[in-house]
Amino acid sequence: MxxxxxxxxxxxxxxxxxxxxxxxxxxxxxxxxxxxxxxNFPTSRPAISRHVRLLRSAGxxxxxxxxxxxxxxxxxxxxxxxxxxLRDYDAFWRDSLRRLKRHVERRR
Numbered sequence: 001m002x003x004x005x006x007x008x009x010x011x012x013x014x015x016x017x018x019x020x021x022x023x024x025x026x027x028x029x030x031x032x033x034x035x036x037x038x039x040n041f042p043t044s045r046p047a048i049s050r051h052v053r054l055l056r057s058a059g060x061x062x063x064x065x066x067x068x069x070x071x072x073x074x075x076x077x078x079x080x081x082x083x084x085x086l087r088d089y090d091a092f093w094r095d096s097l098r099r100l101k102r103h104v105e106r107r108r
Contacts, residue, residue: 007058007059007078007081008081008085010057010058010059011058011059011060011078011079011081011082012081012082013054013058014054014055014057014058014060015060015079015082017051019041019043019048019051020051020054020055022040022041023037023048023051023052023055023061023072024055024060024061024074024076026040027061027072027073027074028074028076031071031072031073032071032072033069033070033071033072034048034049034052034069034070034072035069037052037072052070052072058078059075059077059078060074060075060076060078060079061073061074061075062075
């Protein structure tokens with residue numbers, strides 16, 4: 001259970017940064033090299049490489065080295081943890097709103 005929470009924490013940390021979320025969005029369109037990804041940002045290529053490393057350590061990106069380049073590919077499976085977490089809160093809010101509606105209707 002602790003390992004699952006650590007993996008989830010790593011995913012949440014990874015997607016907390018807007019640059020990393022944009023990298024994931026870009027990779028939804030297909031594989032790209034770190035250099036290709038870096039062209040989409042005003043920051044340096046080494047900065048993008050650091051973001052890619054963090055995404056890779058969270059399991060959100062799979063990389064393959066081909067010669068001097070590193071090809072990045074999206075692995076969206078770990079994002080299921082985010083969806084599961086949000087679904088729990090969605091159920092909480094739906095239940096809360098149902099109770100509020102019943103309360104208001106009873107008061108009429």
